[in-house]
Amino acid sequence: MRLTWSDVTPKPLWLSRRQLIAGATALAASPALAKIEAAKSAYSTDAEPNSLEDITSYNNFYEFGTGKGDPAEYAGGLTVDPWSIVIDGMVDKPGTYDLADVVKGQPLEERIYRFRCVEAWSMVVPWIGFQLSGLLNRVGVQPSAKFVAFETLVRPEEMPGQSSPFIDWPYREGLRLDEAMHPLTILATGLYGEAMPKQNGAPIRLVVPWKYGFKSIKSIVRISLTDAMPQTTWNMLQPQEYGFYANVNPKVDHPRWSQASERRIGAGLFGGRQDTLMFNGYEAEVASLYAEMDLAKDY
Numbered sequence: 053m054r055l056t057w058s059d060v061t062p063k064p065l066w067l068s069r070r071q072l073i074a075g076a077t078a079l080a081a082s083p084a085l086a087k088i089e090a091a092k093s094a095y096s097t098d099a100e101p102n103s104l105e106d107i108t109s110y111n112n113f114y115e116f117g118t119g120k121g122d123p124a125e126y127a128g129g130l131t132v133d134p135w136s137i138v139i140d141g142m143v144d145k146p147g148t149y150d151l152a153d154v155v156k157g158q159p160l161e162e163r164i165y166r167f168r169c170v171e172a173w174s175m176v177v178p179w180i181g182f183q184l185s186g187l188l189n190r191v192g193v194q195p196s197a198k199f200v201a202f203e204t205l206v207r208p209e210e211m212p213g214q215s216s217p218f219i220d221w222p223y224r225e226g227l228r229l230d231e232a233m234h235p236l237t238i239l240a241t242g243l244y245g246e247a248m249p250k251q252n253g254a255p256i257r258l259v260v261p262w263k264y265g266f267k268s269i270k271s272i273v274r275i276s277l278t279d280a281m282p283q284t285t286w287n288m289l290q291p292q293e294y295g296f297y298a299n300v301n302p303k304v305d306h307p308r309w310s311q312a313s314e315r316r317i318g319a320g321l322f323g324g325r326q327d328t329l330m331f332n333g334y335e336a337e338v339a340s341l342y343a344e345m346d347l348a349k350d351y
């Protein structure tokens with residue numbers, strides 16, 4: 053039998069999400085079902101999170117197919133333990149790190165973030181994760197590094213979407229170093245107090261809440277520090293439509309649709325349309341990163 057996340061999540065936990073999760077002890081023998089202890093964060097929004105059902109059934113994860121339901125249907129077969137991440141390039145301590153080692157010593161927090169897809173839908177997700185800056189500081193970024201590049205696992209035998217050459221696998225993403233070091237940028241290992249569901253990017257993914265969702269790369273196996281702007285999947289596919297920065301901006305439309313508003317998933321067919329906020333509502337925190345840029349050009 054395949055359990056869904058609502059089967060394994062004790063209801064009181066997601067009903068009392070305002071309470072501190074810290075103090076909860078590991079519930080189950082299986083690590084996938086273990087509760088994650090995490091402190092609340094001042095960076096969380098007060099907006100009501102989407103249901104676990106919404107977050108785990110409406111996904112983009114092209115390694116499992118292009119349909120919104122494909123990840124939930126096909127990601128169950130992905131092996132996420134053991135898992136390791138290669139950290140290389142311009143770092144003092146390059147190497148292949150086991151996931152447990154990557155996470156070791158990093159303070160886990162619950163971060164309730166708005167999440168805005170470039171396709172003009174949005175959700176609110178209660179992630180569990182830690183600041184990417186914590187990991188980068190640990191491995192020692194060298195002064196020559198200017199960008200961080202990320203890659204997702206390539207394993208076609210477990211990722212049926214990878215049999216299609218439509219994307220030049222691996223899925224790739226990248227950030228400028230100051231974006232990567234920003235306190236809002238996290239590596240997430242869970243949501244709703246549980247280990248990351250496979251369709252959401254188990255066992256570890258990036259979350260950059262002021263950028264369109266495609267920047268938040270899933271199931272990461274490589275993090276490289278570099279001095280050149282890295283190639284990124286959507287920019288490689290459609291450079292006129294998807295820039296490297298991909299900051300949420302209601303004033304810069306996608307060539308094929310408006311970005312001025314968004315459909316909040318789960319808010320009902322007619323009631324769910326809302327204005328899109330500059331930098332997805334994180335303008336006060338991140339606008340200074342782009343003070344020198346023309347946002348209409350450098351999208």
Ligand code: MTE
Nearest residue numbers: 111112113114169204223265266268269270
């Ligand atoms: N990461 C990988 N490896 N493959 C993908 O197809 N899709 C991106 C992003 N990260 C994607 C990915 C897109 S387009 C979005 S909107 C988000 O993941 C969706 O995250 P979610 O399914 O957790 O909502």
